[in-house]
Amino acid sequence: MSIAVEIDSLTVKIKNKDVLKNVSFTLEEGLFLGIVGPNAGGKTTLVRTILGLARPSSGSVRVFGKSPEGHLVRGGAFGYLPQHQNIDPGFPASVIDIVLMGRYNAVGFFRWPGKKDTDKALRSLAVMGVEDLKDAQYTHLSGGQQQRVSIARALAGDPRVLILDEPSTGIDVVGQEDFYHLLKGLQKKMNLTILMVSHDIGTVTTYVDEIACLNINLYYHGNPLGALNEKVLTSLYGKNVDLLLHTDVCEKCERLR
Amino acid sequence: MIEALGSPFMQKAFVAGILVSILTGVISAFIVLRKMSFIGAGISHAAFGGVAIGFFAGANPLLTAVLYSVAVAIGIDFTVRKGKISEDVSIGIFYSLSMAIGIALLSLSQTYNVDLFGYLFGNILAITPEEIVLTLAVSVAVSGFIVAFLKELFLITYNEELARVSGIRVDLLNIVFLAALSVTIVVSIRIVGVIMVSALLVIPGATARLFARGLRSMIAISCAAGLASVIIGLVVSYEYDMAPGAGIVLTAATLFFIPLLLKRRS
Numbered sequence: 001m002s003i004a005v006e007i008d009s010l011t012v013k014i015k016n017k018d019v020l021k022n023v024s025f026t027l028e029e030g031l032f033l034g035i036v037g038p039n040a041g042g043k044t045t046l047v048r049t050i051l052g053l054a055r056p057s058s059g060s061v062r063v064f065g066k067s068p069e070g071h072l073v074r075g076g077a078f079g080y081l082p083q084h085q086n087i088d089p090g091f092p093a094s095v096i097d098i099v100l101m102g103r104y105n106a107v108g109f110f111r112w113p114g115k116k117d118t119d120k121a122l123r124s125l126a127v128m129g130v131e132d133l134k135d136a137q138y139t140h141l142s143g144g145q146q147q148r149v150s151i152a153r154a155l156a157g158d159p160r161v162l163i164l165d166e167p168s169t170g171i172d173v174v175g176q177e178d179f180y181h182l183l184k185g186l187q188k189k190m191n192l193t194i195l196m197v198s199h200d201i202g203t204v205t206t207y208v209d210e211i212a213c214l215n216i217n218l219y220y221h222g223n224p225l226g227a228l229n230e231k232v233l234t235s236l237y238g239k240n241v242d243l244l245l246h247t248d249v250c251e252k253c254e255r256l257r
Numbered sequence: 258m259i260e261a262l263g264s265p266f267m268q269k270a271f272v273a274g275i276l277v278s279i280l281t282g283v284i285s286a287f288i289v290l291r292k293m294s295f296i297g298a299g300i301s302h303a304a305f306g307g308v309a310i311g312f313f314a315g316a317n318p319l320l321t322a323v324l325y326s327v328a329v330a331i332g333i334d335f336t337v338r339k340g341k342i343s344e345d346v347s348i349g350i351f352y353s354l355s356m357a358i359g360i361a362l363l364s365l366s367q368t369y370n371v372d373l374f375g376y377l378f379g380n381i382l383a384i385t386p387e388e389i390v391l392t393l394a395v396s397v398a399v400s401g402f403i404v405a406f407l408k409e410l411f412l413i414t415y416n417e418e419l420a421r422v423s424g425i426r427v428d429l430l431n432i433v434f435l436a437a438l439s440v441t442i443v444v445s446i447r448i449v450g451v452i453m454v455s456a457l458l459v460i461p462g463a464t465a466r467l468f469a470r471g472l473r474s475m476i477a478i479s480c481a482a483g484l485a486s487v488i489i490g491l492v493v494s495y496e497y498d499m500a501p502g503a504g505i506v507l508t509a510a511t512l513f514f515i516p517l518l519l520k521r522r523s
Contacts, residue, residue, distance in 0.1 A: 051422055075424015082418055088290060091415065092469040101412050105423045110405055137470060157423070 002064070004029040004161060004193040005050060010059035012045050018216055019045045022059070025212060025221045029064075029160075032187045032194045034208035034224065036201045038237055041215040043197045044083055047163050050195070051078055064160065076105040079154030083165035083197070085146070089139050095149050096134045099124055102156030117156075124152040127186065144175060155186070162186075164196045176200075180207040201227070261495055270381045270501065273389050274487040277448045280396045281457040282480030283403050284441050286472070287434070289462030289479075290414045296333065296435075297458035299348035301442045303329040305451045306355030306362075308376045313362040318376065319391065319443055326439035329355060331432065379450035379502030381491070392444045399437045403476075406430060411472050448487075449502035457483060460509040467516050482512055 005027040012020040020042040027033050035043050048054040049061055052068030061068055063077065071077040079102065099121040100113045107113050113121075125131040128148040133141065138149065147167060154162060164183075168176045184207050187194050198204045205211060205224035213220040213227055213236045220232045227233070261267045288297050307325030311318030329351050336347040363373065375383060403410065412420040413427055420427050438458075445454045461483035462475075469475030486509035494504030 048418075051418075053418055053421060072421060073424065075422065078422050080419060080422045082416065085416065087415070088292075090466045091290065092466070092471050092475045093411075093415070094471060097471060098415070101408075101415065101419070101423075104408050104412055104425075107408070109409075112408060 002029045003027070003062075004031070004064060005195070006062040006065075007050075008060045008062075010046075010049065010061060011057050012042070012049055012054060013057040014045070020049070020214075021216050023214070023218045024059075025218060027193065027195070027210065029193050030187070030191050031209040032184065032207065033196070034201075034204040034211045035195060035197045035214055036199065036204060036211060036227075036236075037214040037219075039199065041236075043214055044165055046214060047165055047195060047197060051080060051163060076157055077160055079151075079157060079159035079162045081147075081150050081154050081162075081164045081167055085150070087139060091139055093138050094134070095125070095130070095136050095138050095141070096121055098138045098149055099134075099153045099156050102153040105157055120158075121152070121156050124156040125149070127155065128152040128182070155190075159192070161193045161195065164194070166197055166199070168198065168200065176203060180204070183207070201233075266382050267491075267495070269384050269386070269389060270491060271488070273384045273392055274381060274448055274491055274505070275484060276389070276392045276396050277445045277457070278461075278483035278487040279480050280392075280399055280441050281445055282461045282483035283400055283476055284438055285458050285460070285462030285483065286465055286476045286479040287403075287410060287414060287462070288438075288458050289466055290475075293438075294455065294459045295345055296330075296348055297438065297442070298455040299333065299352040300326050300330055300435075300439055301446065301451055301454040301458075302352045303355035304439075304443050304446055305376065306357075306359040307443070308373075308446075308451075309359035309362040312373070313366050319388065319447075322443045322446070323440050325355075326443055327436045330435035330439050334432065334435065375450075376446055377450050377452055378500060379446065379448050379453065381448045381501045384447055388444075388447055392447075395440050395444045399441055402433065402437055407472070410434065449505055453502050453506045456506040456509055457486075460506075460513050461486065464509075464513045464516065467513075467520060482509070486512055 003026050007026070008024050010020055010023045011018060023046065035046060037043055045054055049056060050063060050068060052072040063071055096118070100117060102124070103113050103117040103120060107117060122131060122134065125134055128151055130145060130148045130152065133145060133149065138146065141149065151164070151167065168179060180203065183194060183196070186192055196208070205227065208224050210222060211220070211224040211227045212218060213232055215236050219236050220227045288294055304322045304326045307322030308318040310325055311321035314321065333344070333347045333351050336342065336350070337344050409420065409425045409430060412423060412425060413430060417427050442454055445457055449457060461479040464482040465475045465478035468478055487505050490505030490508040491501055493499070493508065494501040
């Protein structure tokens, strides 16, 4: 298996303050990585650095052996779902228009998406289970529907790496489990490398292959179950962390019987 | 009105007005979606400084205005990055600075120039054949740029970071867009003047935003709204012997507010 992302002693400073400090890890191709940690812990900065949108102050980032800036020039390596979309409520685009944006890199300059691109966009919508929304106005959709359409957009360009920043915002708890399940299926089917930022450490651990616990420093990287101990969580989130383990049998209920 | 169309000055006014309305209609759709209306107003006032430089140096005022406006557009962007200040502050500085340069140069040259009012409030009836050729050239160049990069501009308008990840040279396209905006403003100044040109940059796009369901329909409606404003505005100002620039802007505003008030809540 080849290495998808290789990060070596990465430090990123914004306004002379460390946002990320001495972070190193590697991620193999085809794995699903969850990036968790408290707010302002540098999660978004880490993915932006991998995408080439933020620059390292020191250290290096390689994606499939190339610098992120190299990937930016060509485009198309990443499917990206930003955390905040801040979209104008009157933005004139149907759902299919938005998903076709994901094809622009493949279409190239001075051309407009053709039938092949439309078919690809419709398949991406079908994968996300929202193909019936194709002609709806994007801004009329609910938060959860917009999220699915945006991931369909990110998938439409056949990316090698899918980067999702807090994708479960706007999706209810039951929907979240389905959603993670769907991502897991995509990972296997398309041999996608997935990086997902989340503040919800609980549910994420069930679905991801590896987890990175980030609070400026990288506190833990590896098997998700290894992160669920009090030492890691206390250093990550500070004191007063209460660890609740969800198992098939609820211990408290058993005791009450 | 029909006999007015027989006169060469009205014919030129209509040709120039139609060209400018289509040009600003295209640009206006993006100005509204990208929330750039203040930069439009800023550059149009800056163009006044450029016109004054032309008068002072004895050069063609439209040419100096084009060069100066493009420089201001780049200067606004540079100041935002270098000074880490917000764009509205940077625009505010260049806006007033350029007006001051204009007034300083005009008072230094001590020539009272009637034509200056033509630049402040527009003088579509005094437009020259050379200016029509310039307007046509600018219309072809700017529309060509927008058509060629329509999907890239659409993605930048939707989300700049996604555009970058998609391999689009966002900074370069933004600078070219600002240059296109600047030349559009300068050729439009002859029609409605420095003070009112921002109306043509904002109102047609705002009208289109009320109806449009896609980018292409938004551009088409924006052009149609601009075209209707110029034609109706010219006819009304001819009938009532009113300044044409004011007639055009009043029509554009009417075409925005009527559908706005009639629109049912969705």
